[in-house]
Amino acid sequence: MxxxxxxxxxxxxxxxxxxxxxxxxxxxxxxxxxxxxxxxxxxxxxxxxxxxxxxxxxxxxxxxxxxxxxxxxxxxxxxxxxxxxxxxxxxxxxxxxxxxxxxxxxxxxxxxxxxxxxxxxxxxxxxxxxxxxxxxxxxxxxxxxxxxxxxxxxxxxxxxxxxxxxxxxxxxxxxxxxxxxxxxxxxxxxxxxxxxxxxxxxxxxxxxxxxxxxxxxxxxxxxxxxxxxxxxxxxxxxxxxxxxxxxxxxxxxxxxKTIEKIWAENEKLSLACRAAVKSMGLKLFSDENVTCTVLTPVLMPEGIDGQKVVKVMREEFGISIAGGQDKLKGKIVRIAHMGYIDRFDLIVAISGLEIVINKLGYKIELGSGTKVLEEMLG
Ligand SMILES: Cc1ncc(COP(=O)(O)O)c(C=O)c1O
Structure with missing residues (x-):
């Protein structure tokens, strides 16, 4: 199970x-x-x-x-x-x-x-x-x-x-x-x-x-x-x-809860997720000034297949994030932070991403992303 x-x-x-x-x-x-x-x-x-x-x-x-x-x-x-x-x-x-x-x-x-x-x-x-x-x-x-x-x-x-x-x-x-x-x-x-x-x-x-x-x-x-x-x-x-x-x-x-609080909370999760991704040494896919607050698109480093990252995260750790679509297939992964997804779900996802990208051969300092999330969302 x-x-x-x-x-x-x-x-x-x-x-x-x-x-x-x-x-x-x-x-x-x-x-x-x-x-x-x-x-x-x-x-x-x-x-x-x-x-x-x-x-x-x-x-x-x-x-x-x-x-x-x-x-x-x-x-x-x-x-x-x-x-x-x-x-x-x-x-x-x-x-x-x-x-x-x-x-x-x-x-x-x-x-x-x-x-x-x-x-x-x-x-x-x-x-x-x-x-x-x-x-x-x-x-x-x-x-x-x-x-x-x-x-x-x-x-x-x-x-x-x-x-x-x-x-x-x-x-x-x-x-x-x-x-x-x-x-x-x-x-x-x-x-x-x-x-x-x-x-x-x-x-x-x-x-x-x-x-x-x-x-x-x-x-x-x-x-x-x-x-x-x-x-x-x-x-x-x-x-x-x-x-x-x-x-x-x-x-x-x-x-x-009120719709205004939901918007504010999503924005907080989004800012923390972006900061975590950057502190892992990864890049955002979209221009940051127009990146939405409901999901974070993460550009995969050279040699790392985003589809594989998604597959290993799901199959080995039970963590489901999304891959890229169409011409972005393999190039990005997308992490959602909307609806019932909360800060600890996000910590799980970033932790899984750190582990899996390392497993696939690209060095990321373990804890570099989760530390930022804990600091910004704790
Ligand atoms: C922005 C946007 N438009 C359209 C759709 C398609 O909606 P559905 O899959 O519910 O038909 C989606 C679903 O991912 C979406 O995110």
Whole structure:
């Protein structure tokens, strides 16, 4: 039997009280009892998103909510901007292309953030742009984008701003209304401390106007059906009942702690993790001034394969961190510090990283990273 430590940037560990609430006998979804859980989840998600806009729940992982945004806002042949900083920004492009939406892509070098001026230039030159799609915290590179400035630019135009905050929400500051985000998308399995399987979207008045004109095909992901059902305290189809009950509990925990304290705590863990990595003689992958606070991307030294590091940490020590994706495969590892992950989990992960990189032949002074964590987080 091996003890298991989960520090991947999704899924993340689930608090025992959330797991226990999910283990309750299954409720039927057309009952007052379930309806109460559901509407409270929707209301509490408004707090987490910091919005007064409509919040809709989708029974799918985060990508489903991303796809629902494309099909509910757009029509065949519409033009959009995708400002991509990595693998998940690229996902917006792939979804749009699947529906024959014309993409003006801003392809940012991985490890750097979007320059909001690049978005402004395209919007100034092309008044046909219907939507701007981008990412809050780009999980593949560890970069955070300046959504506040992007929001100022996009809100002054006819286009709507659609932001993927699947890994950022309830981890790093995100203010849907104040930053003028028309549609924000998130998933249950990261900062929200639940198992994968639920996602949420916020929809502004400006976005609803586009929904009225949208002609892309949709059935299961139809936002109008979802909105009508929320008003009746139910969902259009059978929801993931147990996950909703678990989410209800997780949101209670978040509200009890307050979202501001969660942002502050994640920032503290993030600063300590970066300092630990540097004191081990390793480098961060992304520019530090735009590194997000929900995960730390660590560049592997010459001759060390990041995929192997991840494998040995998991198989020998039961510590799960993530490797690099796509062109970063083998080159980086990613350590999450969001949701239910705490300072001692981080000490375990950094300790495992020190041991495993040494085992693989690159000299790191044992204790050089953990000492910094103990000093900064103790
Ligand atoms: C920023 C971001 N966007 C999109 C996704 C995709 O979400 P899912 O795997 O829940 O479909 C992820 C998941 O890792 C993510 O971190």
């Amino acid at each position: 091996k003890k298991y430590f989960l520090l991947t940037p999704g899924p993340t560990p689930v608090p025992p009280s959330v797991s226990l609430s999910e283990a309750q006998p299954i409720l039927h979804h057309r009952t007052t009892e379930f309806g109460k859980y559901f509407v409270e989840v929707i209301e509490n998600m408004k707090y987490v998103f910091q919005t007064k806009n409509d919040v809709l729940m989708v029974t799918s992982s985060g990508t489903g909510a991303m796809e629902s945004s494309v099909v509910n806002l757009l029509s065949d042949g519409d033009e959009v901007i995708v400002a991509s900083t990595g693998n998940f920004g690229d996902r917006w492009e792939k979804i749009c292309q699947s529906y024959k939406v014309k993409v003006n892509k801003i392809d940012v070098e991985w490890g750097k953030s979007v320059n909001p001026k690049d978005i402004k230039n395209i919007l100034d030159a092309n008044k046909n742009i219907k939507a701007v799609f981008t990412t809050h915290t780009e999980t593949s590179t560890g970069v955070v984008n300046d959504i506040e400035t992007i929001g100022k630019i996009v809100s002054a135009t006819q286009a709507v701003l659609v932001v993927d905050t699947i890994s950022g929400l309830s981890g790093q500051k995100f203010l849907t209304d104040e930053w003028k985000v028309d549609v924000a998308v998130t998933g249950s399995q990261k900062g929200l401390m639940c198992p994968p399987g639920l996602s949420f979207v916020t929809v502004s008045e400006k976005a609803w106007q586009l929904v009225e004109k949208s002609q892309l095909p949709k059935f299961y992901f139809d936002w109008k059906k979802m909105k009508k059902s929320v008003a009746n305290k139910e969902t259009p189809f059978t929801p993931a009942v147990s996950l909703v009950v678990g989410m209800h509990k997780a949101l209670e925990l978040i509200k009890e």
